[in-house]
Amino acid sequence: MYKYDSYDQAMVDTRVEEFRDQTRRRLEGKLSEEQFRPLRLMNGLYLQLHAYMLRVAIPYGTLNSAQMHALADIAEKYDRGYGHFTTRQNIQYNWIKLEEAPDLLADLAKVEMHAIQTSGNCIRNISSDHFAGVAADELIDPRPYAELLRQWSSFHPEFSFLPRKFKIAVIAAEKDRAAMKLHDIGIQIVERNGEIGAAFYVGGGMGRTPMIAPCIREFVPLDQLVTYAEACLRVYNRYGRRDTKYKARIKILVHELGAEEYTRQVEEEFTHLLEQGVEPPLAELERIKPYFADPAFETGLPTEIDRSDPDFALWVDTNTHPHKAPGYVSAVISLKPVGGIPGDASTEQMHLMAELSKEYSFDESRVTHTQNIVLPHVKIADLHALWTRLDAAGLGSPNLDTIEDIIACPGLDYCSLANARSIPIAQQISERFAKKGRTQELGELKLKISGCINACGHHHAGHIGILGVDKKGVENYQLLLGGSEAEDTALAKITGRGFDEEGIVNAVETVTDIYLDQREEGERFLDTYRRIGMEPFKEALYGE
């Protein structure tokens, strides 16, 4: 794992003092709320429906146990005993007091964490593959590149007042576990003629105008990576629309200019910037890399699993992922207990996950964009002991990538932008399918719920998506089918008129019935949808 040196620590400490000073000036009245708002947002502090909400960055989703313990302590000391893991590998606290926020940030800084640029019209936390450095199908660990970009983007003087927020994801496998093409910039580390470089996908995103990012360059040499990103951002900062915030994301610029013209402008800027020498020395990348070196894996470990306990066997089948080292797997802790709040973890659960990561996973855990936690390096021989302890704490749900593993935004229960509640819908759906015992039968089924058009719950990218809308002051839910945020990225299509709270849960059951009825051998819900199209589902939902 990356470790701060004295420079990194000083930057974060300075930020804490800067925010303390900004908060002081707000409380003294030197800053109006209008002036303070973008400043607090650039440090992740929102004013939400009930209180201030703080979003803490977990760069590329990687945590050590001291950091996870610290997140738990913060939940206890400054919040109400829990936190919420988000779709961009961050954690949010819902009940923060403005006057205490600087102290909270100081506590975070002690464990090399921060809330820098977790909101605002700037470059946000860089996200990555939650199996980075572990997955058997990976070219190389993408996190050193993400760390390089984290530093470059932190307090970037030119790009702190962009037209709109800016999200970057970095992966290094053909299999996309980070929704890379739905980011403002998606970077895939690739190999060409034995050389490592980066493919740039620019202009993707969800929100009210979902777009899949086109590839604007297939190969950027590693010693020009930052320069190329800088060129992409400068063209956006200069020409991105600022007349309406709904058209201010880079996806609109790329769409309106056309990918070809945008690319031409980027290449022109890139040529110019190469002469300016803005690239960090390649030695810096080489300095970062060893921090992400493999831990000391043991060899000669058993690879057999005692499957005599069926509950354990089921959990192993659904919640573990192949590891590149023999005798190890990555174990995924589901934060989606049946009827629970997707992504929430209590202080006690965070402490437990921290302890387990230390005991069983070389002191490391990961946050996934599906709001779960990964223990990346678990010995197969330790799995039963691990599962036993997770299960006792309500963290052993065997439902990864199933219909119970729902992504849901906080919705109208917490969010001031929301039009409808998301969490109760997720709770009812997982309860319905768990009660019917149909979860496993349905197999991989990615269901994603957003409480408004901003799409924090990724509804456009769900095999089944649900969008909450406000219909004359009453919550209403639209159903979408056929989305994907994996390497076969696709945008879901709306089925037709919306449903009320009970209706939407029934509608989800209806479309899964069609799938079960029509599926062919080996087909997932998404595959069946792609083969048979929207019509049979519409027919079942709305009849004639």
Added chain:
Amino acid sequence: MKILTGNDLKSGAVVWWDGTGWSLYVDEAVDVGDRADEIIAREQSARRVNSAYSLDAERDDKGVRPAHIKDRVRALGPTVRPDLTLKPKDPEAMDWVI
């Protein structure tokens, strides 16, 4: 009736204008008539409240009920965590919100 809500500047807590100050309880909200802008301007410049706005509400025999669901959720707390709302022991509190 027109009532006022906002957040306490320091703590962020949801508060309602009760005629003399800001209360945590929506039932204590008073009709401000056409004085909303004036009160908001004065209270915000005194930094007693943040992001205040006025909204429609009705008073019935149980209390003050904001017209829009978003403000009713604000008035109570997250519907999915009754333990964190202002009425953790009232099983009917939720019926009033939705």
Added chain:
Amino acid sequence: MANEVSETDFGTSPDDVQFRFRDDEVADHAQVTVDSFLEQTNAVAVRIEPGDDARDLLPFLDRLQLVEVNFPVFGDGRGYSSARVLREAGYTGELRAVGDIGIDQLAYLRRCGFDAFAPEAALDEEDAQAAFARWDNVYQHAADARRPIPELRHE
């Protein structure tokens, strides 16, 4: 807009400059809009609005003594790019940030090459000096001469 304002009172005057990081005489020239500048051959001071393309000025950098970049609202960050574009092209004259500028923009503006500041509302002197001095180091290259942390690590 500019054609409704007489050229003599367009832009800020030296008196409006609250912070300046140059030793030369403060340029006291009437400024013109970018469009006007491109039409005349003798202007030595120009004012850039957010929608203007700073690159239009590049052929004339030698004769420019003052470029004023306006920030009508602080959240519109195009002026940061305008400034860097000019500095990267070799402009060495005064680069003055004017308009809706607060304490918390100063360090970023400075790094993008601004060396004079004329905020429309005067800033608290002490808070401003603290903001200019806050960051001992920086992570990336910009228009100032500061060596970023990734380079300092490998000296």
